[in-house]
Amino acid sequence: MDTELSEISTFIHSIPPFDSLPKQVLAHLVRELTINYVRKDDYLPPKGINEPRLYILRKGAISCRSADGELVSRLGEGDLCDAFYHTETNAQSNSQTATTSQLQVHTDEDCLIYSVEATVLQDIGGRFPSISDYFSQNSAQRLKNKMTQVNEEAILSSTLMNTAVSNFYQSPVASISTNQTIQQAAMQMNEQGYSCLVVVEDDNPVGIVTDKDIRRRCVATGLATSAAISEIMTRDMCTIDAKSNAYDALMMMTAKHIHHLPVTKNDELVGMVTVTDLINNEGHNAINLSSIIHKANTLTELKEISQLLPKLQIRLAKLGSSADHVGKSISAITMAFTKRLIEMAEYKYGQAPVPYAWLAAGSQARQEQLAHSDQDNAIIICNSMKPYDDAWFESLATFVCDGLAECGFIYCPGDIMATNPKWRKPQKIWQNYFTDWVETPCPKALLNSCVFFDLETIYGDVALLNKVRKQLLIKTQNSTLFIAHLTKNALNLRPPLGFFRDFVLKQNGKHRATLDLKHNGIAPVVDLARIYALSEGISAVNTIERIQQAAGTPSLTRGSAENLIDAFEFLGMLRVEHQAKELMRGETADNYLSPKEISKLEREHLKDAFKVIKSLQDARQSSY
Amino acid sequence: MPSTTLTNSPLFGWLLGYEAKRKLLLNKAPAGALRDFLSVPMPCMATPIDKVAILAVDFETTGLNAKQDKLLSVGFITLKQQQMSLKSSYHQIIKTKAQLEESNVIIHHITDSQKEQGQALATVVEALLKALAGKVMLVHFSRIEKQFLTEACHHLYGMAPIFPMIDTLALAKRRLDKRDVAYDPSELRLANLRHKMQLPEHHGHNALNDAIATAELFMAQMSKANKDGKITLKDVLL
Numbered sequence: 057m058d059t060e061l062s063e064i065s066t067f068i069h070s071i072p073p074f075d076s077l078p079k080q081v082l083a084h085l086v087r088e089l090t091i092n093y094v095r096k097d098d099y100l101p102p103k104g105i106n107e108p109r110l111y112i113l114r115k116g117a118i119s120c121r122s123a124d125g126e127l128v129s130r131l132g133e134g135d136l137c138d139a140f141y142h143t144e145t146n147a148q149s150n151s152q153t154a155t156t157s158q159l160q161v162h163t164d165e166d167c168l169i170y171s172v173e174a175t176v177l178q179d180i181g182g183r184f185p186s187i188s189d190y191f192s193q194n195s196a197q198r199l200k201n202k203m204t205q206v207n208e209e210a211i212l213s214s215t216l217m218n219t220a221v222s223n224f225y226q227s228p229v230a231s232i233s234t235n236q237t238i239q240q241a242a243m244q245m246n247e248q249g250y251s252c253l254v255v256v257e258d259d260n261p262v263g264i265v266t267d268k269d270i271r272r273r274c275v276a277t278g279l280a281t282s283a284a285i286s287e288i289m290t291r292d293m294c295t296i297d298a299k300s301n302a303y304d305a306l307m308m309m310t311a312k313h314i315h316h317l318p319v320t321k322n323d324e325l326v327g328m329v330t331v332t333d334l335i336n337n338e339g340h341n342a343i344n345l346s347s348i349i350h351k352a353n354t355l356t357e358l359k360e361i362s363q364l365l366p367k368l369q370i371r372l373a374k375l376g377s378s379a380d381h382v383g384k385s386i387s388a389i390t391m392a393f394t395k396r397l398i399e400m401a402e403y404k405y406g407q408a409p410v411p412y413a414w415l416a417a418g419s420q421a422r423q424e425q426l427a428h429s430d431q432d433n434a435i436i437i438c439n440s441m442k443p444y445d446d447a448w449f450e451s452l453a454t455f456v457c458d459g460l461a462e463c464g465f466i467y468c469p470g471d472i473m474a475t476n477p478k479w480r481k482p483q484k485i486w487q488n489y490f491t492d493w494v495e496t497p498c499p500k501a502l503l504n505s506c507v508f509f510d511l512e513t514i515y516g517d518v519a520l521l522n523k524v525r526k527q528l529l530i531k532t533q534n535s536t537l538f539i540a541h542l543t544k545n546a547l548n549l550r551p552p553l554g555f556f557r558d559f560v561l562k563q564n565g566k567h568r569a570t571l572d573l574k575h576n577g578i579a580p581v582v583d584l585a586r587i588y589a590l591s592e593g594i595s596a597v598n599t600i601e602r603i604q605q606a607a608g609t610p611s612l613t614r615g616s617a618e619n620l621i622d623a624f625e626f627l628g629m630l631r632v633e634h635q636a637k638e639l640m641r642g643e644t645a646d647n648y649l650s651p652k653e654i655s656k657l658e659r660e661h662l663k664d665a666f667k668v669i670k671s672l673q674d675a676r677q678s679s680y
Numbered sequence: 681m682p683s684t685t686l687t688n689s690p691l692f693g694w695l696l697g698y699e700a701k702r703k704l705l706l707n708k709a710p711a712g713a714l715r716d717f718l719s720v721p722m723p724c725m726a727t728p729i730d731k732v733a734i735l736a737v738d739f740e741t742t743g744l745n746a747k748q749d750k751l752l753s754v755g756f757i758t759l760k761q762q763q764m765s766l767k768s769s770y771h772q773i774i775k776t777k778a779q780l781e782e783s784n785v786i787i788h789h790i791t792d793s794q795k796e797q798g799q800a801l802a803t804v805v806e807a808l809l810k811a812l813a814g815k816v817m818l819v820h821f822s823r824i825e826k827q828f829l830t831e832a833c834h835h836l837y838g839m840a841p842i843f844p845m846i847d848t849l850a851l852a853k854r855r856l857d858k859r860d861v862a863y864d865p866s867e868l869r870l871a872n873l874r875h876k877m878q879l880p881e882h883h884g885h886n887a888l889n890d891a892i893a894t895a896e897l898f899m900a901q902m903s904k905a906n907k908d909g910k911i912t913l914k915d916v917l918l
Binding site: 090091092114 | 889
């Protein structure tokens with residue numbers, strides 16, 4: 057009698073979490089089902105049903121609206137509706153998630169609906185926790201569990217991401233005083249077996265010296281080994297906080313092309329981490345790629361290397377890397393390309409007439425770039441520049457932007473590039489720009505200039521941008537009008553809650569419905585994070601860092617921050633996987649996801665992610 | 681459609697009314713399942729269709745001729761207020777002496793060994809009559825169920841009961857005939873009608889699956905035809 061009710065069983069078995077049930081339990085569950093036919097423009101629960109039940113949509117479409125009539129979700133074939141599953145509203149549910157008891161569930165079409173009593177599922181849940189977990193959680197919790205699982209996969213394939221630098225650094229740091237000689241330094245390196253020493257003055261680290269410096273700056277130049285070590289040390293030393301993850305350390309070293317990185321704890325030097333320490337733990341070749349870029353001498357060579365970028369992205373995606381990991385790797389490599397091009401330009405046109413910095417804007421600045429996205433860049437120049445100096449900067453900008461375009465980073469469609477004279481200005485003009493945007497926030501100008509609130513120095517004098525940023529953040533924190541305008545703009549992009557339903561409706565038509573992951577999912581989170589950062593004076597640019605730092609401030613509760621990061625990571629992961637598939641087929645990577653590409657479970661999670669984003673957008677809207 | 685006896689003819693039903701005929705038969709019926717069935721009043725003809733208690737039924741048989749062929753299995757489920765509970769569903773294979781013909785085995789997936797696990801015809805018909813009491817039988821293509829149940833009752837009780845039926849095929853045919861446009865008879869198949877109503881794919885030939893599929897089709901038909909809720913049992917009865 058195995059064909060009995062087989063179609064219903066097969067259907068139920070295809071829906072998470074029931075896909076995890078053994079056959080016998082499934083058969084029992086199917087026996088407990090009730091089938092209802094609910095006509096169009098009616099409401100759930102069907103007449104005569106009062107007890108709590110879970111509804112499973114077999115055919116048709118329903119929409120759930122909150123008490124004030126706003127659409128919360130639209131469900132189609134194979135979707136679960138738990139609006140009437142819990143008898144009482146959960147007193148602990150936070151205000152950002154709608155209480156389900158107030159939902160109005162309306163049939164948009166004739167519906168064939170299966171349902172099962174909550175008590176039956178609770179019985180099954182007693183033996184199969186995957187069932188009870190699924191229905192005891194709200195969407196944010198389900199997403200959280202999903203992301204924990206994803207991270208576990210990532211840990212297996214890449215330990216660096218989830219390991220703090222503190223697990224890798226060597227301590228204590230070998231140090232040497234500024235007034236000691238080069239020869240003493242070389243002897244100390246030999247004795248202790250280090251290739252790198254931190255130079256200290258009155259216990260304060262002031263620089264770093266490596267065996268390579270002795271070779272290049274002393275022996276090769278004929279400098280006396282009796283000269284002070286301070287002569288050959290590198291002064292502007294990068295450091296990393298011990299709490300940072302090891303992957304960030306690796307990326308920092310990749311981008312700056314250095315092999316040693318001093319580690320600090322509360323601004324005090326505690327150790328040193330080397331590339332070798334890290335690379336032994338990491339299989340991928342971002343470092344290699346970066347060092348080949350550094351050695352390239354011609355544009356043709358760079359162009360060849362750039363063709364490896366999609367391959368790296370595929371590889372990272374296959375390793376199960378998180379979107380954060382992929383974004384940081386690709387951004388670090390783009391940074392290496394840009395730096396190499398600038399070095400080539402400086403070689404070609406001579407040294408810059410005045411100090412300057414090359415800035416990356418948008419996704420590269422946020423370290424969320426994927427292979428061959430468009431370039432957004434700008435130049436900030438020291439106020440001492442004379443009008444005729446601009447010729448040099450124009451040459452630089454043209455050389456670098458053209459070079460990046462050759463390497464597959466297409467020109468910015470909005471002309472946000474250093475070649476545009478508007479975005480190649482001295483520090484004081486940049487300061488005026490920001491002041492104008494903040495003080496007279498015309499919505500349209502804001503939309504165009506939003507990209508400049510995410511800026512990072514790629515090359516040159518870091519202090520130029522830092523000063524502008526510091527003043528900007530003081531202004532934005534105190535300008536509610538500006539934040540209100542920014543919020544209004546940001547809320548133009550809403551996650552499409554009816555997306556799945558629309559897709560089902562259009563499945564027989566010519567138009568293949570897709571989801572724009574970038575504009576409908578990722579951008580709204582990036583926008584929210586920017587608003588939190590600007591209202592709370594947070595200087596971080598990376599979206600996850602911004603959310604982490606905003607957590608616990610008046611802008612964002614800790615719980616919401618965690619949910620938002622989970623949603624962002626999940627959307628990012630979908631994008632990375634989607635693009636990897638396209639790149640493997642030799643297609644251009646885009647952001648348009650077809651629901652057919654993803655599993656039913658992923659669709660559930662995607663819906664959960666949208667709900668989290670929407671609830672925080674709503675919270676934001678109501679605060680202005 | 682060959683009708684067997686006068687008392688089973690539609691003309692007779694029309695003249696006397698189901699209820700009157702039921703009472704008539706009740707007096708003649710031997711004690712037992714048939715008598716119990718006939719002692720429950722039929723639903724009133726003026727009842728709005730949504731409120732009528734319905735039993736969706738499907739038989740699998742060894743052939744189309746009720747005199748020669750045998751009942752293989754019976755499936756049914758109660759439908760009321762556009763709702764069916766699978767708990768109320770029933771599916772039973774019947775133990776018969778007839779050797780299964782190979783071609784039918786392929787259609788119904790019932791093998792001789794499975795059939796041996798079946799129950800006696802009397803037990804299954806009793807269960808059906810018990811469930812059907814006070815309800816209207818819903819089938820797709822009424823000839824099979826009507827003739828095989830009549831034949832089985834003759835065999836078991838020496839007389840046949842009267843049972844009002846709704847036939848989803850007849851309802852669909854009525855609609856198509858009204859349009860005055862030629863149609864392919866295959867359009868009237870259960871799977872094809874369901875497809876037209878955008879109901880889930882259905883692969884038939886299990887008596888219970890088919891009974892459920894028929895009930896779903898009927899609900900979809902009523903959704904189209906009964907928007908104002910004025911359709912009564914009388915309007916849809918065969």
